[in-house]
Amino acid sequence: MGNFSYLMDGFSTIITGHHILIMIIGVMLGILVGVLPGLGAPNGVSLLLPLTFTMDPISAIILLSCMYWGALFGGSTTSILFNIPGEPSSVATTFDGYPMAKNGQATRALTLAFMSAGIGALAGVIMITLLSTWVAGFALQFSSPEFFAVYFLAFASFIGMSGNAPAKTLVTMMLGFAFATVGMDTISGGLRLTFGIPDLIKGVSFLVAVMGLFGIGELLLTTEEGLRFDGIKARVRIVDVLKALKEMPRYSWSILRSTVIGIWMGITPAGPTAASFMSYGLARRFAKDKSGFGKGDPRGIVSPETADHSAGTAALLPMLALGVPGSATAAVMMGGLMIWGLTPGPMLFIDRPDFVWGLIASMYLGNVVAVVLVLATVPIYASILRVPFSIVGPVIVAIIFSGAYQIANSTFDMWLVLGFGVLGYLFKKLDYPIAPLVLAMVLGDKAEDAFRQSMLMSNGSLSIFWSNPLVTGIMALGLLMLLWPVFANAVGVRNLRRRAAGHSAKV
């Protein structure tokens, strides 16, 4: 158990007043950038990066990684309170988090989200501690066909479950794919769907779309329903935090399943966004009573949050062990490693065990610090909802537009966010689901790249998706998920008939 003694060494390095102070600062800054949509963890970390050049590498990585944890937590806050995901990976949290907060249970929603996020993150770190050596080898087996299979699985486990008309789901998903293709294409290097507008070269930012569809769309609906001048009359008490904590064990299964999904997506590295969508989809599929989903089902909060954070944490492992960033934030941190004079890669574990295990130890402690800090501040966040809509509404508009501008410093994006807002409003009025559009936008271009790379590798033969046990397994799982409703129906109908037959026989 060499890893364990290394970890203890790591703890002894980081448990100093200086490092714990850095952790707290990092988490606070992270929550701040997470709460402001558009700023986001990658930008926050890159803003902070020049400051770390004068620090020693261990303090620097503690600061940056703690900021990352903080941002992940902060992102969930706005999803739940205002239906505005601060991070792409917290979109799935809005599906049930926002309705629950709207029902006056903001404290419960926030507590459930933070707590499951903390559990997810810790599970991710434990996995890193135990499996660091094995995981590097596993991640190396992933090539374009395997990536495509994983994205296919993410789509498959999320579709099928939609309660909306299949045709409507198809329409919004295709729209999402179309938005994802805007801009420069990786494979051909050509420009697509830019219509000669220079601002479209960079593509349509997923965050702009999400802030418009969810944030502005929701505001338009609320305004139409009549301006309420009073806030939601929710009592905000510390007791509610404890009550919500007590119900956590009830969701053990959801948490366990989501942890596995999250860790897997984190190390492959398909990323936290895919993980949270997939986990939400599966939570709904395996739930006996699906009626609560979309209306504030606690499992709909716990599942995506757990997966998001375990994936976010596990994503740091491929970065360290292979020198490949698992997320945009990890990419920025990796840039930091080089400037501090460290080479990310397989040898880092051997050359600088003090740094690697110091970082891993700081992940344990940093996440505990983050959970404590956010749980302590839940009542403050929750009481924001008591402020009348006539005040909060305009503030949200301001936050959304400044956030949209900040993503790329582009005024064009502010028009886009408005356009998406109207689209979101129309979708809700006409009962079109938004989630498939968002999923297609997030994973669409990645799936396309992976598919076309695979086709280049195989000279155009689809058999590459069944060429080894790994990719075959994932594809088979994906197909099973896609066809599950059909199976379930067939089995259900037979059971029903049998029961009916048994019934009539008795009579």
Add this chain to the structure above:
Amino acid sequence: MLKQIALTLLAMTAVAPAMAFEPTKPVEFVVTSGPGGGTDNFARTVQSIIAKHKLMEAPVVVTNKGGGSGAEGFVYAAGYKGDPYKLTFGTNNEYLLPSVAAVPYKPEDLTPVAALALDEFLVWVNGKSEVNDIKTFVTAAKAEPKAIQFGGSQSKDTDQILVSTIAETTGAEFRYIPFKSGGEAAVQLAGGHIDANVNNPNENRGQWQAGMVKPLCVFRPDRFPKSEPVHDGKGWSDIPTCAEAGLAIDSYRMPRTVWLPAGVGEDAVTFYRDVLKKVSETPEWGRLCGQDFANVAVPRWR
């Protein structure tokens, strides 16, 4: 033509400056890559060195505009004709992109200021590969046309241009598979999913240390300067140049470039050129570019 531009850029870094322009408001550093990309590291390092040594009074704001392989940033800067407060950071993509893709700017829309470093390119194969030199590699490629898969960063960019140059020079045929970044191409090679890549030293250094990949030759006119061994007793200086190993391409390098919009005064160009020259003379810059030899430590991810 490209060679000429590159040479002019290099020559210009040596010109002695006359001070007249002095920025009086914040200068925007437009970075033509996303956060964490090679160009981003380049610009932010310049920024931090300027701040540390107080090389410029005016504050610096860094903005990332990496969409469309960097076209986003160049188009943005081109729109600020005559504005000496938009300093754009890129690579040779500034003059390569317009010739390979329909981007809405021309290379002339920007004024070259400086080229600060040159990134090297090498041919890498998997560490377990039986191929140990470039000649065997080319012979194998010729024996089975289009069988060898070359991975690289992006399409129609420096990597693909180099691969097609190799194909043209040797008469061998390769399959080029574009990935989002050199980092992805590095892992695909380490995992044995592709046969070779043409990554910069930094993109593959970690994997080479662990013996997962190995270099065949470097596109430099001379070998790397003497340095510490990296893997199995071999160091950068032991890598043969491609020309000496039998692949007749003398040199292929990528400059890190800095630009101003077209129509700015000559005094502004001179000012920034002087600042950047001072940056390149600081010990920090030397440290970033590697203690052993220049230009290796600037990574290139996009």
